[in-house]
Amino acid sequence: MTETKYYNFNGFNSKTGNFDPQCYAIVDDETGRYTEVGHGEGPKLGQSVDVGEKYMMPGIINTHIHVDSDVNYEFGKTKFGVDNENEHVRAVIVATHNMKTMLRHGVTVVRNVGTSRMTDIEIARMQREGSVEGPMMIASGAAFSMTGGHGSGGGGIEVDGVDEVRKAVRQAMKEGAQIIKFMVTGGVSAGDFENPNQVQLNEDEVRAGVIEAHKKGIKVAAHAQGAEGIKIAIRAGVDSVEHAFHIDDEAIDMMKVNGTFVVPTMIAMKRIIDRPEEVPAWMIERATTHWQAHQKSVARAAMAGVNIAMGTDAGTPFNGFANESAVEMDMMVEFGHMTPQQVLQSATINAAKLMGISDNYGMIAVGQYADFIVIQENPNDNMKAIQEKDKWVFQHGQPVVFHQEENIIS
Template sequence: MTTILFKNAKVFTGKNTDFEGIDFAVDTETGQFINKETANADETIDLKGKYVMPGLINAHTHIILDPFFKIGGLSSVNAAQTGAVVNTYIAIDNLNKLLKHGVTYIRDVGSSDNIDLQLSKLEKDNKITAPGIIGSGPAIVMTGGHGVELGWESDGVDEIRKHARTNIKNGARNIKVMATGGVSMDGETPNDVQLSVEEMRAAVDEAHHKGYTACAHAQGTEGIKNAIRAGVDSIEHGIYLDDEAIQMMLDNDTYLVPTLMAPWAINQHPEKLPDFMVKKSLAVQEAHIKSIGKAAKAGIKIAMGTDSGTAYNDFEKGPSQELEQMVDAGLTPLQALQSASINAAELLKINDYAGSIETGKLADFIIIEENPLENIKAVQADKIVYKKGKKVE
């Protein structure tokens, strides 16, 4: 066992409201924070006033997708065609990028060949060094619906219940359903209603029976409300939130995962992407930003998620840029940091062992030079990353 005592840092634990002078200790064998008062430190590291915060949690990723189309064509179509070996290679590369840039836990919300589920088990068993993974397996979509290239086409309550149960059998700890259309597919709009309330509720019930979570891709207003009625734990994207939808989320304690980086990244590359995609993305960006600001002001719980893997939406700077986008939309810097730590951990149901700097929890943390509560862009700078008490090289 090796114990390391970190001294003279300014620490945001995830539960306090400012960076405070706190010394802390880790056990590199168990990978946990330990009581600094009883630790017999083998090594002491003086952080000399640097800023420490929990490793970032990204609650919306697609690790098998290549956002830069190195193989050619749209990423979701590529992944459907390239197969498990290539997609696993892409996923491992993306996980390495996430970890290097400070993301120590993710929720993946749409994969193929159960790649996210198998990599999750390998990480949990310490066979690979990567962010922890809450996997969903293939998303559940209506026939011809959003995400069909990688989703599990399902129609009717019985079929959806079967597929949700199969995902859970294979290791899913979250079930993803598609409530609406979206930006990235031609022939549909974000306002299209797709899976019904009854269909989504069947999937949600199966997840909740096991103590797991369910989330919904939901962009248009009626689809958002349908997903809330079905009992999902989080709304992904939430582009067109009206006052009634916001109140429904508050009444049902439904989280919001904004993914502001998804349209932003598309809109930075209009000449490289299909016209249908760019046109829809440009059309939703203003409403999206406005909705997220209203949600934050109303007190909806927000968890950071980027939709990494979609077009030009990268696994490196994307998560820290998402924090900046959320602050620009109206979150306070504190709300942004909470969204990527304790809030995301609570949504993913990993808060018993991750998401904050506390004795007994995983020693996942990052060290940065400046205070992100004063300038949220501080998280975008170079950082030192620790995963399970060990420095990421």
């Protein structure tokens, strides 16, 4: 067994959200897992890396992406979903590019919640096999919506009634879905015929899908933006509510009892609001209408102790796969009024717990995979530090971005 020791770094403490000084970690180079973590310099090893008092934290976990979306930051040219076989080929190529981009920006684990033709399921398999460079991915396949509902025009699967839901969920799991996604309400960017407060799937439909998924240990995410849709999703037993613009006191109480997670995706709406000249009037009006409520909802949920996991909704207008995860984390502090510690936990250990992978990811701890990033500044003092372009990125103990000449290797 060959091992590498990393020492002289400030290490992220997943319990407190702070960084502990003078840490070391030893990684088994073959398994890619931590074998020893502690304070001080640690034992002498043949290969050691002096991290130079920088800040080391687990790789970023993004729990809400759409991996096959072609985002070129021009409205009307972003492509989500496919209409024919040629476009499916394009989607696969785009997805592999997005995977590589995310990893090189420090995102080492992702949860894909809606794609076309089950593209993400095969991409996830290929990543695990080593054929595709990118984050480890938990894949949903296509999301489920009512006929004509949110997402139905972007590669989603239309379901009406509990029997269709059961059949569709069972089929998705048969094809390899590792998470199930329901579109419970309308949204911001789907068209001027719907809105975030519009309930689309009913409680019985969502519950039927949750029961089928949970039988096999598969978690369920719900796109739910309006207050009633959020509570329908919680009562139906979903594991996470995505976006959650309008969280009222009743919803907060329900979330705390059920352990439901919120995935805010603040960047998705803010990117639309920041480019009013480039989007249709109905879209900018809808985004600005719900933005203030969204900020208050995130702040209230965080203050109440609701579980929060970081996600970006990558693949929506102007919202790509590069440093957007780091930008989202900064927005959660600035606009969601979360503490930096809460945000760091939301993008590491809390995200791993939501995804059911916290035994292997989300901490710098013995037995965990050595997925980590190294940055110059303490993000608890300045969350923008996560956006650093030259940060080190390691996945399973192997360097993805590593400026070796800057370090002492002995």
